[in-house]
Amino acid sequence: MNKDKKQVVIVGAGMAGLTAAAYLARGNYDILLLDKNARVGGLVGTFENKGVFFDSGPRAFVNSGIIQPMLKDLGIQWEFIKNTISIGIEDHLFGIHSIDDLQEYRQILIQLFPQNKEEIDQIIADVAQVAEYTRVLYEFDNPNFINLKNNKAFIFRRFIPWTFKFLHALVKLNPYNMPMEDFLKRRTSNQSLIDILIQHFFRKTPAHFALGYFYVYLDYFYPKGGTGVLSNLLKEKVLEWGGEIGVNKTIVEVVPTESKVIDSEGREHSYDNLIWAADLKTLYRILNRTGLDAKTLEKVNVESQRKLSSRGAESVFILYLGVNRPPSFFRLHGGEHLFYTPSRQGLGTMNHKERVRLIEEFDQLSKTEILAWLEKYLRLNTFEISVPALRDPALAPEGQTGVMMSCLFDYQIIKKAEESGWYDEFKAFCENCMIQILSETLYKQINQDILFKFSATPLTIQKISGSSEGAITGWSFETPLPVFSTLQDIPKSVLTPISNIYQAGQWAYSPAGVPIAMLTGWYAAQNIMKKTKKR
CATH class of the missing domain: 3.50.50.60 (FAD/NAD(P)-binding domain)
Known part of the structure; x- marks a missing residue:
């Protein structure tokens, strides 16, 4: 040096x-x-398998007023593609293009849980309010990466007034500083409704963070060529x-x-x-x-x-598929980035009591009991599904598509399977079960068109990144x-x-x-x- x-x-x-x-x-x-x-x-990477490209970490990026202005500040230029988020519950699918789409979400929830209409109305009102505070937080690029010295008109007419709104929004978000589970229990006793709203978030995620995510969905982007x-x-x-x-x-x-x-x-x-x-x-x-x-x-x-x-927080199980179907099929069935829940039932006690029991009693349970629990867990879970070729067609051969399907998964469970000597069998069971779920629901009979498959587990993530407990977002x-x-x-x-x-x-x-x-x-x-x- x-x-x-x-x-x-x-x-x-x-x-x-x-x-x-x-x-x-x-x-x-x-x-x-x-x-x-x-x-x-680290966790951010794009790799190729048989001509199909996949992302190893985030499926796309949230700008947060940070990433793009920071890149600009460093003199980095690239083509960034709009990344539309969709939400799907059973056969109900919709894309999020503006905050107005929150009303479509409301209608779907009411169709699924008509007995909880008034509670859903209150929850949606909460989401709308926190999303507005979140919009204020994201209204301007982070001041650290923009030049304010040469634009006094902007400073006095827009930036200083926004600063007061920003501080006001922080104060207003304080009452939502509690676990999302606790917040929703104050709104409804319907555990299935609660599950549908939260089981794609990390357990005990702060309510101000989770409720505001409907606005955050609008802030996603995807670099041409992959993350x-x-x-x-x-x-x-x-x-x-x-x-x-x-x-x-x-x-x-x-x-x-x-x-x-x-x-x-x-x-x-x-x-x-x-x-x-x-x-x-x-x-x-x-x-x-x-x-x-x-x-x-x-x-x-x-x-x-x-x-x-x-x-560390929960990790993820990621299934990678090469599929002999064109990207246009996936455009019609959820789009490029989808949070999909196959069943309105939700995880219920599987997300805590039964999961904890499984970890504690893993060595005493039979393989049949463990796999039965695992299949139920996957069928009731929420999946994040990403299709890179729908953002950038160059990421898959013509007529083929790469699909990534993931769900939150505990490191301790997969570690127990490894210690018991049947890690590969456990992983293969997850892969086949997830493919079957897709074939029965979102992508009918997709199991007939699989070109190849492989997966990454919390142990894979720990090995590659060195991240404790295979965590992908830090602390639990x-x-x-x-x-x-x-x-x-x-x-x-x-x-x-x-x-x-x-x-x-x-x-x-x-x-x-x-x-x-x-x-x-x-x-x-x-x-x-x-x-x-x-x-």
Whole structure:
């Protein structure tokens, strides 16, 4: 590394690490970005199988006033495609093109649950209200990435009035700061209705987040070429500005008193500042605390206990299909990005009591009992279905289509199957059951047109990303969060007890998706730049 520049080592080349690296490299810092995998991007990637392209992580991106202005700020240009979200329950399907489509959702829910019309009306009113507050939050691009200095008219006529509306919206959202399950139980006693509304969200998701998502659906976009294009665009900028990227580098020890990290090959990498943009539990497991002063050591031990005693949110089971049907068929049956629930019954007690019992008693249950539970769980669940070729036709051969179908899934269950020695059988059962569900409901007889199939489980995600419990969005909401979780605290979320070590990514703040991961990467970089400028 160039000793004339400030040395920054960044561990984890996901979206947070890449963002931090790009900004620091542009600022003429000496950057070394390390990742345990053979490619950058972490959970965000696009890959090819027999001419069909699939996305390995998010099916599309929510802009959140962050991603696109940040890319523009970095001088990154690309074609972004509108990503329309659809919702389907049994044979009822509709696309979300504007907030007005909330009324169609209302009509469908009333058709499914006519006895709960008044309760549905109240819930839809709640959704509309929180969606409006969410619209205010997203009305302008994040001020960090827009130039306000040369546009005084905009500042005084629009931006300052919006700031007051933004603060007002934050206050109004406070009453919704409770688990979505608890909020809905105040509105209705119909558990099936509650399930239909929430079972595609992580358990105990805050109500202000889940209720506002009807507006968030309008903010989705898809990069031409697949989601993995985004990580590659950031990688190119890091390299263009002189940053160094090292892949297949697993960090096994962090030694803060010597300002160095050590990889699995025994190589030492020195730093002036370190950004940890990887799994946060791993950082505290491998942190060498020898020589830390008493005050710092106490803070490190407290944070270590908080992180290591918490757990990641539910993971996902993902089925990948190559199908001998043209994209036009899928356009008529839900479109490019669909949240689909095959049965109005909902998961009910399977989403908590029976699931917990299964995990606790897995070793005592027969394989037949476990598979019977699993089939019921899949048939009553909600699936996220994505069809990349409907955004970009180049992502599948003519006349063929790639389909991804996923649902929330507990890491502990699939881990139990692996420990019992029938992981492959368990996985194959899930694949076949999900195909059968599609064949009976949304995509009639699709099982006759499958060209190939494979799947990824929470164990796959853990292996590839190094993410604890195979989590895809950081911490579980079912236990107290060990990180900041309010918008105004995002700038502080990147700080650690050690002054020259910063944290970024999905584990640094909750709830976290790609926009927040990138934003924490930016904040970590800003902290380093501000600190070094003061010297």
